[in-house]
Amino acid sequence: MVRATHWIGVVCVTILLLSGLQIFNAHPALYLGMDSDFAHPAASIGVAQRGERKIGVTTVFGRSFDTTGLLGVSGRNDAAERAFPAWATLPGYQDLATGRRWHFFFAWLLVLDGLAYLVFSLASGHVWRDLIPPARQLRRIGASVLDHLRLRFPRGEEARSYNVLQRLSYLAVIFVIAPLLVLTGLTMSPALDAVFPFVAPLLGGRQTARTIHFICAFLLLGFALVHVAMVLLSGVWNNMRSMITGWYRIKPEGSLHVGEN
Amino acid sequence: MSEKIDRRMLLKATAAVLGAMPLAGCDLASQDPTVRGILDSAEELTEAAQRTLLSRQSLAREFPETAISKHFRANGSDNPDDGDYQRLARSGFADWRLDVGGLVDHPLRLSLTDLRAMPSRTQITRHDCVEGWSCIGKWTGVPLGGVLQQAGLKANARYIVFYCADTFGDSLDLPNKYYESIDLVDAFHPQTILAYDMNGKPLEVPYGAPLRVRVERQLGYKMAKYVMRIEAVESFGHIGGGRGSFWADRGYEWYAGI
Structure with a gap:
């Protein structure tokens, strides 16, 4: 169940991210507060003219960066004027209506998937057994950070369960980032804003909620990139087999040491 | 044994789905009517869920005067170049009349003076554009429900359609005249008004005069x-492209609660 919901979640999150960037491209600026102060966005992506050519300009809190080729202008000969490039949006061409269709369908699917995961994980003890780090792990958190930085991963029986950094990052994704994404997403709905009018002010207003939604999406992307890197570095075939089939193989300790020495 | 095969097939199927995911495939899928039909089904789910949560009368949040946006963005048409409209605008809309018809017992023809003489409602609300931005403005107008009651809706009336003066877009296979429609839940909602004032002044052309x-x-x-x-x-x-709204004809949701 955990594995099935994980892989459905992967598909949903991928589509939500790509279609979300399509939606963002319709108005590539972020604001703080209830409404949009068009003259003073917290962040924006745009195009500027530099001599003969157009450059992509990304501005964050008044500081501008040349992001030609990636943000602002991209594609062949940097001819496409768009915030996020075609390869990062769904659909690849500019089409807000279709981006929204993808986004809302997979948002529903992800919420159902997430609920199934939560109910199962809480009922089966997965959360308590596998995710909440035991005190002895928390005490060794510094050592675990150093081990990860040196790409030395747990071996033997220890590798069967999540280590402390895994536990904390999974907990952050499941109980902080994902709920915030759902909450800020729902806050942007004018209908739900009428049902729960107290939520938007708590989040700093609708435009702040939209900004938080955007930031959380990138936090999730950052997590996913590190997560995939760890899967690849700590024994890709064994990990993938266990993530898909549940079967994780442990090499006898002795042979490993022989190999290393 | 059979369980093993099932699992292997499941893995293969998953791999096939993931393999078919590259973006070119998604672009094609976006235009495939079957895929589109499946994606679009989320709209009904959203509408059903939101309508379950929303009571008929629950109000959109209203703001204090201090929250009114200094610059309210005008979107869509901001100065319709349709000849009839331009003529009306030149005379300050003195000759403009609102026709209320269709499935009603008493069709109406109302001038701005008539509308201004009717009971009004003023509300400071947030305008959320589908693109993502929001602006807050103060609107004064006649509750649509009152106008419809005066006209007397027939029993089989289910939607209220608004026909607009502006031609927008240059589609060759869709009508380009702007129009919209709402159901009776929204038509009789207390905040659904026909607004003639914005921020205390007569509505200006960019905002829909x-x-x-x-x-x-x-x-x-x-x-x-x-x-x-x-x-x-x-x-x-x-009507129009058949989906109840200029933008619904172009792929957007007819129910735009999200």
Whole structure:
């Protein structure tokens, strides 16, 4: 169940991210507060003219960066004027209506998937057994950070369960980032804003909620990139087999040491 | 044994789905009517869920005067170049009349003076554009429900259609005249008004002069500007592109609560 919901979640999150960037491209600026102060966005992506050519300009809190080729202008000969490039949006061409269709369908699917995961994980003890780090792990958190930085991963029986950094990052994704994404997403709905009018002010207003939604999406992307890197570095075939089939193989300790020495 | 095969097939199927995911495939899928039909089904789910949560009367949030946006963005048409509209605008909309017809007992023809003499409602609300931005403005107008009661809806009326003065876009296979429609839940909602004032002054042309609709629990594109005629209908399949709204004809949700 955990594995099935994980892989459905992967598909949903991928589509939500790509279609979300399509939606963002319709108005590539972020604001703080209830409404949009068009003259003073917290962040924006745009195009500027530099001599003969157009450059992509990304501005964050008044500081501008040349992001030609990636943000602002991209594609062949940097001819496409768009915030996020075609390869990062769904659909690849500019089409807000279709981006929204993808986004809302997979948002529903992800919420159902997430609920199934939560109910199962809480009922089966997965959360308590596998995710909440035991005190002895928390005490060794510094050592675990150093081990990860040196790409030395747990071996033997220890590798069967999540280590402390895994536990904390999974907990952050499941109980902080994902709920915030759902909450800020729902806050942007004018209908739900009428049902729960107290939520938007708590989040700093609708435009702040939209900004938080955007930031959380990138936090999730950052997590996913590190997560995939760890899967690849700590024994890709064994990990993938266990993530898909549940079967994780442990090499006898002795042979490993022989190999290393 | 059979369980093993099932699992292997499941893995293969998953791999096939993931393999088919590259973006070119998604672009094709976006245009495939079957895929589109599946994706679009989320709209009904959203509408059903939101309508379950929303009571008929629950109000969109209203703001204090201090929250009014200094610069309210005008979207869509901001100065319709349709000849009839330009003529009306030149005379300050003195000759403009709102026609209320269709499935009603007493069709109406109302001038701005008539509308201003009717009971009014003023509300400071947030306008959320489908693109993502928001602006806050103060709107004064006649509750649509009152106008419809005066006209007397027939029993089979289910939707209220707004026909606008502006031609927008240059599609060759779709009508380009702006129009919108809402159901009776929204039509009789207390905040659904036919607004003639914005921020205490007569509505200006970029914002829909002389009259626009406010449907506060939905996105901006539902709030048709330059309204010329209101029609009560049983279905909207025969109007425009058949999906009940200029933007719905172009792939957007007819129910724009999200």
